[in-house]
Amino acid sequence: MEKEHIKQKQKAISLKILSQASQVFSKYGFKKATMDDIAKASGMGKSSLYYYFKSKEEVFEAVVKKEADLLRIELERRVVNSHDNPKEKIRNYVLIRMKFLKEMVNFYDALKNDYLGNLAFTERIREKYDREEQQIIQVLLQQGIDSGIFDLKETKISSMALATALKGLETALLIKNTIPLEQLEKHLDQTLQILFYGIVKQ
Structure with a gap:
């Protein structure tokens, strides 16, 4: 039960990251956008962001x-x-x-x-x-x-x-x-x- 809860929480965080990343890429374009920009928009540290996505390309x-x-x-x-x-x-x-x-x-x-x-x-x-x-x-x-x-x-x-x-x-x-x-x-x-x-x- 707890594993399922953790999985749902991680999914929700991933979706939040993607939602914020979409706005970052729209604003700056892929080339200029950075993982720092995405982490900041998502309200998390860059190390936390790397837990979910390994690179800007992956995001x-x-x-x-x-x-x-x-x-x-x-x-x-x-x-x-x-x-x-x-x-x-x-x-x-x-x-x-x-x-x-x-x-x-x-x-x-x-x-x-x-x-x-x-x-x-x-x-x-x-x-x-x-x-x-x-x-x-x-x-x-x-x-x-x-x-x-x-x-x-x-x-x-x-x-x-x-x-x-x-x-x-x-x-x-x-x-x-x-x-x-x-x-x-x-x-x-x-x-x-x-x-x-x-x-x-x-």
């Missing part, structure tokens, strides 16, 4: 994984498992995904920052995220096929094409800032219009 990896899991869970709850029609699901998927990425600075930094690409875990996270994204889009496309809304022979290539299109919007919104967040829906609707109906005059 950052845990923060990024946590943010990635939150995004996946939210997409499954609000999109994949919703009762919306498949076209609306794809639209909501993109909107929710973009808005979450805008807020989840550390996860997005791990996906796009070239400097972080030198960290061993970053490529694993990028590959896992790309794979999960494609799987979710495939599920949405298959739901559309099953309901008779989408006319597709298969979903793999189509999901790859859609994921690639999303990355273009992502770059404009989050990296180059050429699309303000409040205009995202307008640009998204134009992109989906092409996706669903093509560019040939009907």
